[in-house]
Amino acid sequence: MLKDVTFGQYYPADSFIHRMDARVKLLLCLLFMVGIFFVTSFAGFAFITVFLITLIASSRIPLRSILKSVKGIIVLLLLTVILNIFFTKTGTLLCKWWIFEIYDGGLYFAAKMFLRLTYLVVGSSVLTLTTTPVDLTHAIESLLKPLKVIKVPVHEIALIMSLTLSLIPGLIDETDRIIRAQKARGANFDTGGLVKRVKAFVPILIPLLVGGFRRAEELANAMNSRCYEGSNKRTQMRIMKLSWRDFVATFIALLFFVTVFVVYGMQSKWATADVGWLYINGVNWLYF
Amino acid sequence: MSKSDKVVIPQAVADGAAAIVADKLNFTYNPKSPFSKQALKDVTLTVNRGEFVAIVGHTGSGKTTFVQHLNALIRVQNGGLFVLDYNLSAKKVDLKTLRGRVGMVFQYPEYQLFADTVLDDVCFGLKNFGVTDKEKREQLAQNALELVGMDFDKVKNKSPFDLSGGEKRRVALAGVLAMEPQILVMDEPTAGLDPRGKREILSLVSSINRHKGVTVVMVSHDMNEVYENADRIIVFREGEVAYDTTPRQLFKKEDEIISMNLEIPHMAKFCNELERQGYVIPDDCKTVEQVFDAVLALKGGVGNA
Numbered sequence: 001m002l003k004d005v006t007f008g009q010y011y012p013a014d015s016f017i018h019r020m021d022a023r024v025k026l027l028l029c030l031l032f033m034v035g036i037f038f039v040t041s042f043a044g045f046a047f048i049t050v051f052l053i054t055l056i057a058s059s060r061i062p063l064r065s066i067l068k069s070v071k072g073i074i075v076l077l078l079l080t081v082i083l084n085i086f087f088t089k090t091g092t093l094l095c096k097w098w099i100f101e102i103y104d105g106g107l108y109f110a111a112k113m114f115l116r117l118t119y120l121v122v123g124s125s126v127l128t129l130t131t132t133p134v135d136l137t138h139a140i141e142s143l144l145k146p147l148k149v150i151k152v153p154v155h156e157i158a159l160i161m162s163l164t165l166s167l168i169p170g171l172i173d174e175t176d177r178i179i180r181a182q183k184a185r186g187a188n189f190d191t192g193g194l195v196k197r198v199k200a201f202v203p204i205l206i207p208l209l210v211g212g213f214r215r216a217e218e219l220a221n222a223m224n225s226r227c228y229e230g231s232n233k234r235t236q237m238r239i240m241k242l243s244w245r246d247f248v249a250t251f252i253a254l255l256f257f258v259t260v261f262v263v264y265g266m267q268s269k270w271a272t273a274d275v276g277w278l279y280i281n282g283v284n285w286l287y288f
Numbered sequence: 289m290s291k292s293d294k295v296v297i298p299q300a301v302a303d304g305a306a307a308i309v310a311d312k313l314n315f316t317y318n319p320k321s322p323f324s325k326q327a328l329k330d331v332t333l334t335v336n337r338g339e340f341v342a343i344v345g346h347t348g349s350g351k352t353t354f355v356q357h358l359n360a361l362i363r364v365q366n367g368g369l370f371v372l373d374y375n376l377s378a379k380k381v382d383l384k385t386l387r388g389r390v391g392m393v394f395q396y397p398e399y400q401l402f403a404d405t406v407l408d409d410v411c412f413g414l415k416n417f418g419v420t421d422k423e424k425r426e427q428l429a430q431n432a433l434e435l436v437g438m439d440f441d442k443v444k445n446k447s448p449f450d451l452s453g454g455e456k457r458r459v460a461l462a463g464v465l466a467m468e469p470q471i472l473v474m475d476e477p478t479a480g481l482d483p484r485g486k487r488e489i490l491s492l493v494s495s496i497n498r499h500k501g502v503t504v505v506m507v508s509h510d511m512n513e514v515y516e517n518a519d520r521i522i523v524f525r526e527g528e529v530a531y532d533t534t535p536r537q538l539f540k541k542e543d544e545i546i547s548m549n550l551e552i553p554h555m556a557k558f559c560n561e562l563e564r565q566g567y568v569i570p571d572d573c574k575t576v577e578q579v580f581d582a583v584l585a586l587k588g589g590v591g592n593a
């Protein structure tokens with residue numbers, strides 16, 4: 001039940017994307033996320049769609065898993081769309097009802113925000129679905145290493161992250177177990193008013209906190225008794241190495257983004273800059 | 289899930305002889321995903337009312353998955369399951385009354401304690417199951433706490449977190465017993481206890497079974513405790529019922545038991561050896577004393593040994 005949360009969950013498979021270096025994947029994912037904000041025309045989005053479809057196909061992740069993470073932000077998506085539709089007052093008025101006015105500019109903004117957010121989630125879930133959390137933390141640690149020069153405790157930050165990550169599955173299990181145990185004692189989490197429902201979580205939260213502290217203490221003891229020390233002398237068990245895959249992927253991705261940026265990003269930026277450009281220009285086939 | 293309205297109710301359920309009837313029960317975790325794992329395969333078994341049944345098996349064999357079906361913490365995916373007069377494969381089940389009548393004690397039950405005082409914690413279940421009268425609740429809680437051997441006046445206002453591990457477990461057990469369930473399901477109730485704590489919990493469960501007629505289903509890894517206390521042992525192997533027989537009969541198959549990564553109880557080994565030496569030990573002799581008496585009887589009475 002609780003384990004159904006896909007967002008940030010590794011999907012085991014053997015693919016080009018799975019085998020890529022986590023650092024490269026992470027950087028490219030960041031590039032993608034930044035890049036997507038430069039895309040302002042629908043033609044650009046079409047281009048991105050093709051890119052994402054290719055990406056997903058080559059990662060061998062079933063579409064279902066990806067859609068699941070989109071489902072996770074469905075409320076945010078709907079809210080964005082609705083707010084954009086009703087509060088953007090640019091372009092021509094399409095219809096009016098009571099205090100609600102819908103302009104065509106609003107529709108465009110809403111559609112673009114929808115696509116942008118969806119693609120953000122899709123892009124990042126390709127990263128998290130093809131990379132184990134452990135590899136991700138290693139990648140972050142490795143990428144943050146330069147910050148050590150300015151005395152940022154990179155290793156400790158990475159340690160905290162990986163400990164947190166390693167404790168999450170345990171906590172989920174524990175939560176599941178406690179919920180079952182309290183259900184067996186007749187606890188009811190699904191009915192009643194707000195106060196009653198919030199109150200119903202006390203029997204879950206308290207054992208969970210008590211257990212969390214117990215685990216943390218056990219872990220701290222285990223680490224201390226093995227003389228753990230987060231010094232510079234520590235070596236990595238798994239050494240990350242770049243391979244031809246990473247260079248190929250980087251090359252393709254860069255080529256792609258440069259294209260998007262130059263062709264669809266820059267140009268449409270001034271195209272949308274004048275409000276109601278659709279009318280001034282007539283139908284613009286490149287940016288329609 | 290059986291969708292048809294006409295459900296064939298097993299005879300044993302209809303005349304109230306059986307407490308639990310499972311018919312070809314299947315269960316898969318995370319179906320249709322790369323993590324899918326079939327935990328139960330065609331599990332078919334019956335537990336009679338008033339019986340003490342032990343469920344054993346190697347780790348991961350599906351014991352917990354099975355027992356969590358019994359009070360609908362896990363809903364039936366496929367197959368038939370009747371518990372008391374509830375049909376658990378039906379779409380709608382009255383969970384509240386079911387869970388009041390099927391008490392479930394989890395592994396490490398002390399980790400589910402949460403209330404400010406021991407008394408409140410024991411009363412939690414009672415409150416949920418609709419015992420609205422405060423005095424009645426406290427009376428039931430007192431009975432349960434005394435049943436598990438706690439000094440009611442001494443512990444009732446203590447925080448459950450200030451108790452020792454063994455005491456916590458007894459309080460958690462009391463929380464379930466207070467509901468006076470007809471079936472008591474326990475998942476490794478003695479795990480992590482010292483030998484004395486184990487013996488106390490077991491003799492308590494055994495006496496509840498014998499004197500109150502409560503049906504007991506107990507999952508355990510300790511073959512010795514299972515051997516002495518259970519009327520019948522059901523062995524799970526990779527989600528299937530591999531054996532379903534009395535303790536004495538089961539442990540006569542020494543090689544097969546060992547091949548399933550289970551151990552032979554000391555007394556079973558001893559009895560098997562005696563039988564190989566030509567002594568006939570009756571099937572219901574399980575404790576040291578019983579076997580001793582049986583051997584004495586065969587030798588021709590006291591003083592002859």
Ligand SMILES: Nc1ncnc2c1ncn2[C@@H]1O[C@H](COP(=O)(O)OP(=O)(O)OP(=O)(O)O)[C@@H](O)[C@H]1O
Pocket residue numbers: 317318325326327345346347348349350351352353354
């Ligand atoms: N929540 C879950 N999600 C996925 N798989 C699970 C889950 N719980 C159990 N399993 C798997 O189902 C199988 C049966 O598990 P179960 O907990 O019933 O075994 P068990 O006999 O109780 O083992 P143990 O003696 O270790 O308690 C195991 O292979 C386990 O990995």
Ligand SMILES: [Mg+2]
Pocket residue numbers: 351352353475
């Ligand atoms: Mg188990």
